[in-house]
Amino acid sequence: MNHTETIELLLNDLLRKRGKPAFLIDDLNDHPAILQLVEDLMTIREFTYGISNGDLSQNLSMKGYWAGALKALQSNLRHLTWQTSMIASGDFNQRIDFMGDFSASFNIMIQRLKQAEENEKKYMSELKKREAQLKESEQKYRLIAKNMDDMIVLMDDNMKVIYCSPSIERLLGYTAADFIELSLTEQVLPFIGIQLGKMAGQDGGDPSVLMEVEQQRKDGEIIWLESLMSTAKDEEGQNMGFLCVIRNITQRKLAENDLQQSYERRLKNDFFTKLLNGDIEIESDVYNHAYRLGIQLPNHFSLYFLSIDDSGSFLSEVNALEQRQKNMDVLIDQLTNQEATIAWEVPEGIGILSAMCDSSYHKTKEIQLAESYIDLVALSFPGLQAHIGIADYFDSLTRVALRFKHAQSAVRIGKRIWNQHKVYHFDDCGVYQVLIPFADSDESEVFVKKTLGPLLEYDQRNQTELVDTLEKILSGLSLKEVGKQTFFHYKTIQNRKQRIENILNVSLDSAEVRMMLGTAIHLLKIVQVKADL
Known part of the structure; x- marks a missing residue:
């Protein structure tokens, strides 16, 4: 085999086979330059193989065009590896430009990753915002639901x-x-x-x-x-x-109930006002009207007037008028809740109608019932001053207005004549029953001033009590009896009698004069009662 063939085989083995072609190298011992070339090619081949397997840690000490190109490739791959790690850590500003189409594709991939990350960040930001809103909303709803x-x-x-x-x-x-x-x-x-x-x-x-x-x-x-x-x-x-x-809705129901009761009270007050004013004259109409209002009028009943003194607890509140009405409504309801009793509001007090067991007249029971009404007032409003008048009895509803006036008159008379009591019956008012109509007229005051005026002025000016002495003399007592009652000698009483006769220019031995003076004294008490009211 000549040298040319040997070199061809050697190069073929180096390019196509793995490992060192030792059998050919022995034939080239006499050619050191060729051996060195073989060694360089082996080094380049191993370096290239390492790069192909991802080993970028090798060092290539050779110089030259081929070795330089491999070193440049290794350096670029190392930089690409670093860029990849930077991208993995979130740095999408990296770009490569040394690998042709791969560089373009890689750069597009980075841009898309960057856009995806931005989209993800935007999504996560929106998600966190919604979670915060949801949490805040949940807290608000929970707070609302709790409270x-x-x-x-x-x-x-x-x-x-x-x-x-x-x-x-x-x-x-x-x-x-x-x-x-x-x-x-x-x-x-x-x-x-x-x-x-x-x-x-x-x-x-x-x-x-x-x-x-x-x-x-x-x-x-x-x-x-x-x-x-x-x-x-x-x-x-x-x-x-x-x-x-x-x-x-309990409070609303209570308010509705109070409103309904107030409406029913007003209807009841209007009915009794018409009845007492004589606007309903026919007895059958009275019962029909009462029936339509749900008022059960008994055939036989007692009639009362409860006089209310507003100087007590009724006006103790700041809003006096409103509080007075509330207290009055409470009292009327309490009275109405008593057995067989109907109560309604009238000027200066409360009217009360109570059923009688039969048509017979029971004055004692009426007084006992009136006392129970006074006790009820004292229990509900301890500071309130109340007096009650009881009317005489008539069998017909057509006389109810007159009976109620008699109950009012009993209070007017009783508060003056029997001021130590709180219950007054009209039948006990005696002669005052006859004097009441006259006492309401202007002539009554004129008559009292004309008859007793000089004596009243004398008592006021001299701090004497000749009017009281005159009242006792006119009561039929002898002068000695008057003296015993007043703790004076009868001659003193006799002197007072003469003084009274001189002041009034009358003779107290005249029956007509005595009757006139007695009437004036009785009217004086009633007129004072009227002033007190």
């Missing part, structure tokens, strides 16, 4: 409670956990089943049912509830069960 007075119950289609707001504990005394776990809807809130039944009977649309019911709390207290039952829907509008909103 709201209304109770919210969410049930599935099988009427199983899946949510109950914490306000149930304030509303009913049960915890939300008890309500959910123990399925208390049937036992605690039976009306929910009734509402669901009514909803099932409604056609079309989104049915809802509103109910007002009385409900017992866990502690036994009875309250009023308003319950609104409707269909619960998700965000897509699909039915997900039932939603029930329940609230405490």
